[in-house]
Amino acid sequence: MVSQTAEIIRYRSLIGNLVAKDLKVRYKSSMLGFFWSLLNPLLMMMVFTFVFTKLLGETIPHFPVFVLIGLLSWNWTSTSIAAGTTSLVDNASLINKVYFPRILLPISVVASNMANYILALPVILVAMLVAGMDFTPWILYVPVIILVQMTFLIGAVLILSAVHIYFRDTTVLVEVGLLAWFFMTPIFYSVEDVAPNYVSLMYRVNPMASIIAELHTVLYYGGVPDPFFMARTFVTALAMVVVGYLLFNRVSRQLGERL
Amino acid sequence: MAVLNQPDYPAIEFRDVSRRFVLHHERRASFQDWFVGLVRPRGAAEEFWALRDVTFAVRRGETFGLVGRNGAGKSTLLKLVTRILEPSSGSVRVNGRSYAMLELGAGFHPELSGRDNVFLNGSLYGFSRKEMARRFDQIVKFAELERFIDTPVKHYSSGMYARLGFGIAVHMEPEILVIDEVLAVGDQNFQQKCYRALDELKAGGTTILFVSHDANAVRAFCDRAALLSAGQLLDVGPAEDIVDHYQRLLHETEPRVSLLRVRPVDRLGFPCDEVLSGEDLRVEVLLRIPNGGGAAGLGLQLDLIDDAGIHLFGASVDLPSDLPYARQASQRASDLPDTRVAELVIRALPLTTASVRLVATLLDLQRDGREVMDRRETQARVVPGDYTGRGLLRLDHHWSWETTPSPDAANLTAGQVGRH
Numbered sequence: 087m088v089s090q091t092a093e094i095i096r097y098r099s100l101i102g103n104l105v106a107k108d109l110k111v112r113y114k115s116s117m118l119g120f121f122w123s124l125l126n127p128l129l130m131m132m133v134f135t136f137v138f139t140k141l142l143g144e145t146i147p148h149f150p151v152f153v154l155i156g157l158l159s160w161n162w163t164s165t166s167i168a169a170g171t172t173s174l175v176d177n178a179s180l181i182n183k184v185y186f187p188r189i190l191l192p193i194s195v196v197a198s199n200m201a202n203y204i205l206a207l208p209v210i211l212v213a214m215l216v217a218g219m220d221f222t223p224w225i226l227y228v229p230v231i232i233l234v235q236m237t238f239l240i241g242a243v244l245i246l247s248a249v250h251i252y253f254r255d256t257t258v259l260v261e262v263g264l265l266a267w268f269f270m271t272p273i274f275y276s277v278e279d280v281a282p283n284y285v286s287l288m289y290r291v292n293p294m295a296s297i298i299a300e301l302h303t304v305l306y307y308g309g310v311p312d313p314f315f316m317a318r319t320f321v322t323a324l325a326m327v328v329v330g331y332l333l334f335n336r337v338s339r340q341l342g343e344r345l
Numbered sequence: 346m347a348v349l350n351q352p353d354y355p356a357i358e359f360r361d362v363s364r365r366f367v368l369h370h371e372r373r374a375s376f377q378d379w380f381v382g383l384v385r386p387r388g389a390a391e392e393f394w395a396l397r398d399v400t401f402a403v404r405r406g407e408t409f410g411l412v413g414r415n416g417a418g419k420s421t422l423l424k425l426v427t428r429i430l431e432p433s434s435g436s437v438r439v440n441g442r443s444y445a446m447l448e449l450g451a452g453f454h455p456e457l458s459g460r461d462n463v464f465l466n467g468s469l470y471g472f473s474r475k476e477m478a479r480r481f482d483q484i485v486k487f488a489e490l491e492r493f494i495d496t497p498v499k500h501y502s503s504g505m506y507a508r509l510g511f512g513i514a515v516h517m518e519p520e521i522l523v524i525d526e527v528l529a530v531g532d533q534n535f536q537q538k539c540y541r542a543l544d545e546l547k548a549g550g551t552t553i554l555f556v557s558h559d560a561n562a563v564r565a566f567c568d569r570a571a572l573l574s575a576g577q578l579l580d581v582g583p584a585e586d587i588v589d590h591y592q593r594l595l596h597e598t599e600p601r602v603s604l605l606r607v608r609p610v611d612r613l614g615f616p617c618d619e620v621l622s623g624e625d626l627r628v629e630v631l632l633r634i635p636n637g638g639g640a641a642g643l644g645l646q647l648d649l650i651d652d653a654g655i656h657l658f659g660a661s662v663d664l665p666s667d668l669p670y671a672r673q674a675s676q677r678a679s680d681l682p683d684t685r686v687a688e689l690v691i692r693a694l695p696l697t698t699a700s701v702r703l704v705a706t707l708l709d710l711q712r713d714g715r716e717v718m719d720r721r722e723t724q725a726r727v728v729p730g731d732y733t734g735r736g737l738l739r740l741d742h743h744w745s746w747e748t749t750p751s752p753d754a755a756n757l758t759a760g761q762v763g764r765h
Contacts, residue, residue: 093471100468107465111456183451184469185428255375342430343366 090335094187104194105201112202124206127157134274146276148217152306155210156273156298162203163239163294164264170195170243171250171260178345188338189331192243200236210305222308230311231300234320238293241326248330248337251344271295276302293319354440355402356521356552357409357426362435364396364421391723395421397576398435403569405441408553410567410584412560412591417573419556423447423525426554441520441552444470449510449527455499459490459509462498466513480516487542488512508535515542521552528557540566564588602643604721605631605684607705621730622698622739626691630705632668634685639666643718644708647689652700660689663710695739699727 113119131154138144146152173191250256271294277285288295296319303309368391396418403409411419424430425437427445452469453462467477485494488508570587572580580590610629611617620626646661668685704722
């Protein structure tokens, strides 16, 4: 364990380079590529706003801002989990040619999508300005929430990428699971309004619900975060990282022959 | 770390290293297979030993060649040295910072420029940006890519690709350099340049593990070498001697009489992993008899042994001289002209459920005694199908009883008849 940690530290530049590779390939056509990646959540925001405020009569004020906060955070999760699950199989040729700590592959997926998320965050601030909403100093709490989400995602992709080596149809389940999860997460609704009875259950079983609710608290409502709320989610996330790490280590020894 | 500085401490050390691969005929790689597997037991798995009990050491600063035919285990051995694979048993020690070139430009991303790829590749081997920046100019100069270093490598020619890959490798100052057959690509000029670079590394004390089909390259370039054949280390010694040995092996004109394969097949001759209880068990044995020779004087023996090691059955036969050729024998074309087939049929297999080893033994009956020439085995599963009896054996049986002549019984019988 100690030697493995030392090894990961020795290879730390690999994460940076894998993230840089990912972003460069994604934004290949320079700035336009980056704006294109912003367009997706903005269009989603418009679709959701139209459907929910015009067709379904949703009454959350500043609905576009509300939904954009959830969508950006959710995008980080869904893209990381989808790409993280297949990250080992996608890099099979590399794994069979070069030795490096394989754990860095799924982690770098989370990291590059995190970079993408952070680059997109200013859009929320612009949207809030346009909507004429107030900022409070609690906006400084956002990095804490990002840290919790990052930990949670690393745990999730370690588990899923390891399982994917044994069960290649994990991708099918992940795809369906992400869709179900999306609807079960208060992105375009507020649990407190829609299903008050389920509030505590939702926050207990769905870390993304807690993360997005806390983002809404500090950004959308400009309110005071409850430190224990994120602390509980963080403990769950850490437990997932530990389970994921142990599982991944078991699998990574067999990668050379399983891929 | 002090130990590493002692010159006689080996750079690479293999001790009784074996590496096994399990070839699943029906590999369980999805949830779907897994659920099916809960109902139906898993098919037989074939074991394949890519390396068997390999022991050798490469001394510090030595250039060590590795020769052998395709499939001898060279690539597996290199993957063990480079930690891509772990040994099934035994120990592999690599003392020092190693750099492996199993393929030139492995890990290059086609969309990235040569420059970005140099840094990405460096980090794949654990080098920081700073360490790579220090080497960058030399690498570009070696690869002669000054004009194209900011072009995405997907536009590179194969020669440019190879030069950049090799340039990175030789500038990493590795203590141990592993090279797999990569110098075969590129033109004469490039090859000479590579050998000059390798000579410089050699002079600088780098240990080099070198795999090549080119016997002359090994002879000229290596101090010592090892010869692998069918996963076993046949010979280790001065490169000259080993290459001679290898060439003798290559030109050997008389392959041995041997067993190629044993497996259960269905009525049509297709391989099957499961055998139904009460059905005929057919075991196909493929033999190699080189140069169209006859099978006279050979004995074949087949044994069934269950998981607990109980010898369930054994039979032997003297093979006829005109043993037929196998129809579609094998995937490997080289086997075709020599491959003969024999089949053992056990009528109405009287086992209920078991995992059995089918062991085929080839005997030379001409020598005094019965000398074992080859042995090969496989696993098969016997499944009960719709048979519901208990126990290990399925014995031919029926229930019988005499009807006692009592009025009640007569009525009962009449009643039964009536119901029918």
